[in-house]
Amino acid sequence: MLFATPKGVRACNNRCPHEGYPLSEGTLDSECRLTCNWHNWKFDLENGANLYGGDRLRTYPVTLRDDDVWVDVSDPPAAQRQAEALAHLRDAFADKEYDRIARDLVRLKQAGGALTDALAAAILWSHDRLEFGWTHAYAGAADWLALAEEAGTDSEGALVAVLEAMTHIAEDSLREPEFGYGEASLPYDEDAFLAAVEMQDEAGALARLRGGLDRGLGFADFEPALSRATLAHYTDFGHLLIYVVKCGRLIERLGRRVERPLLLALVRGLVYAAREDLIPEFRAYAKALASFGASPARPLDRGALSKAGIGPALDLVAAAGASPPLELYATLLGVNAQRLLNFDLAFDNRNDKPVADNASWLDVTHGITFANAVRLQCSKFPALWPAGLLQLACHAGRNLGFTDPKQDPARWQVSNADGFFETEIAALFDHGIEEEIVAVHRVKTLLAAREEWRSGAAGEDAPRLLAAVNRYLHEPIKGRHPRRTARQAMAFVAREG
Numbered sequence: 001m002l003f004a005t006p007k008g009v010r011a012c013n014n015r016c017p018h019e020g021y022p023l024s025e026g027t028l029d030s031e032c033r034l035t036c037n038w039h040n041w042k043f044d045l046e047n048g049a050n051l052y053g054g055d056r057l058r059t060y061p062v063t064l065r066d067d068d069v070w071v072d073v074s075d076p077p078a079a080q081r082q083a084e085a086l087a088h089l090r091d092a093f094a095d096k097e098y099d100r101i102a103r104d105l106v107r108l109k110q111a112g113g114a115l116t117d118a119l120a121a122a123i124l125w126s127h128d129r130l131e132f133g134w135t136h137a138y139a140g141a142a143d144w145l146a147l148a149e150e151a152g153t154d155s156e157g158a159l160v161a162v163l164e165a166m167t168h169i170a171e172d173s174l175r176e177p178e179f180g181y182g183e184a185s186l187p188y189d190e191d192a193f194l195a196a197v198e199m200q201d202e203a204g205a206l207a208r209l210r211g212g213l214d215r216g217l218g219f220a221d222f223e224p225a226l227s228r229a230t231l232a233h234y235t236d237f238g239h240l241l242i243y244v245v246k247c248g249r250l251i252e253r254l255g256r257r258v259e260r261p262l263l264l265a266l267v268r269g270l271v272y273a274a275r276e277d278l279i280p281e282f283r284a285y286a287k288a289l290a291s292f293g294a295s296p297a298r299p300l301d302r303g304a305l306s307k308a309g310i311g312p313a314l315d316l317v318a319a320a321g322a323s324p325p326l327e328l329y330a331t332l333l334g335v336n337a338q339r340l341l342n343f344d345l346a347f348d349n350r351n352d353k354p355v356a357d358n359a360s361w362l363d364v365t366h367g368i369t370f371a372n373a374v375r376l377q378c379s380k381f382p383a384l385w386p387a388g389l390l391q392l393a394c395h396a397g398r399n400l401g402f403t404d405p406k407q408d409p410a411r412w413q414v415s416n417a418d419g420f421f422e423t424e425i426a427a428l429f430d431h432g433i434e435e436e437i438v439a440v441h442r443v444k445t446l447l448a449a450r451e452e453w454r455s456g457a458a459g460e461d462a463p464r465l466l467a468a469v470n471r472y473l474h475e476p477i478k479g480r481h482p483r484r485t486a487r488q489a490m491a492f493v494a495r496e497g
């Protein structure tokens with residue numbers, strides 16, 4: 001489109017970069033600024049800069065020869081277009097503008113760039129905005145990336161997957177200031193690193209990590225210590241072990257460019273993670289760990305475990321500790337699946353319960369996603385089996401209190417596992433869920449369940465696992481609890497004296 005401006009003839013794309021309405025219907029002012037009248041976006045026709053709104057406008061160099069106007073519509077070199085697309089993407093990411101992130105991802109692709117470059121960039125832009133380290137956003141990114149690969153690099157599905165991953169990362173780092181990681185570096189020593197994590201010494205742990213990274217060590221070198229550190233306690237209800245697995249997968253897919261930022265954020269998360277084994281509810285954990293497998297194996301009584309709270313569950317698993325770990329694992333996965341299958345919706349819906357009863361679907365799904373991480377990491381580092389299995393017992397025991405045994409499991413039975421996963425994974429690509437945290441739990445749980453089902457690790461409990469995930473995906477979920485939050489706040493403050 002050509003405009004005769006007070007500064008001369010200017011050329012631009014006629015489609016507004018917002019929603020594509022014709023800029024020929026726009027309003028031009030004396031300063032060479034063009035307003036699209038549909039939603040009032042404004043552009044500087046001299047260079048295409050956006051003055052109000054979001055995306056830049058494509059402009060073209062113009063030359064006048066005699067009475068002719070020559071417009072150069074050739075594309076700049078691919079490298080330049082990719083760099084520009086990434087720069088614009090960064091603006092959209094910084095503001096968490098969902099539609100614009102999508103458009104800039106498409107522009108990056110059109111310029112010959114890779115969607116994985118965008119995701120890697122998002123990790124670099126965000127890792128030092130995470131005050132307490134990893135969140136579900138990075139874990140979800142690993143799963144979305146796997147789904148993007150399955151969908152095909154050039155597919156619409158890959159675009160959806162990267163869009164979802166990036167938007168969640170943008171949400172978790174939105175308007176956060178920079179939380180630097182310091183520069184200190186100390187020779188990497190596994191024991192010293194673990195001691196620093198145990199002491200919740202962030203600077204010390206990061207310095208040891210940085211010392212290793214500076215010497216060229218990579219994720220695989222740190223993985224044993226990271227796994228040990230996460231299972232040294234019943235940590236953040238298992239989140240950190242899940243993050244270790246996802247960290248390795250992200251680095252595998254995105255390369256070493258994301259290794260340092262991901263590991264720095266992961267170690268920070270490890271240092272700050274809550275240690276639930278220190279609270280009264282889980283204090284029996286240490287004793288169970290000390291006695292795990294000490295006496296001849298007593299078969300794990302599945303029926304007893306399914307009715308056991310935390311203490312009895314720990315005792316049962318510790319007494320069975322000399323059994324093959326994968327056998328114990330299958331039983332524990334089955335019981336955790338049963339907790340999900342029997343989750344009492346009242347806990348998600350009622351607003352008259354105390355804080356201690358704030359349980360939701362998301363909490364109970366960790367019995368599956370944590371189990372997946374336990375199997376993977378304990379199979380790699382078998383000395384960790386006792387901790388992994390006992391922590392699964394903690395999950396199962398705790399979640400017993402949030403179940404309703406009257407649920408009808410037959411209603412959720414899955415008769416065709418392949419078809420179930422195919423349908424439900426396809427549905428992820430158009431999930432329609434507003435809250436990122438809710439959406440990402442679907443992705444994580446479904447992929448973890450599929451991995452366990454494919455591995456055969458669930459054994460005879462595989463149907464229960466599928467039924468549980470089926471119910472979780474199709475029952476209502478409450479994303480926000482305004483009345484409950486208000487009531488609990490009033491009750492809490494009233495007791496402050």
Ligand code: FES
Nearest residue numbers: 016018019036039
């Ligand atoms: S289409 Fe131009 S501002 Fe919305």
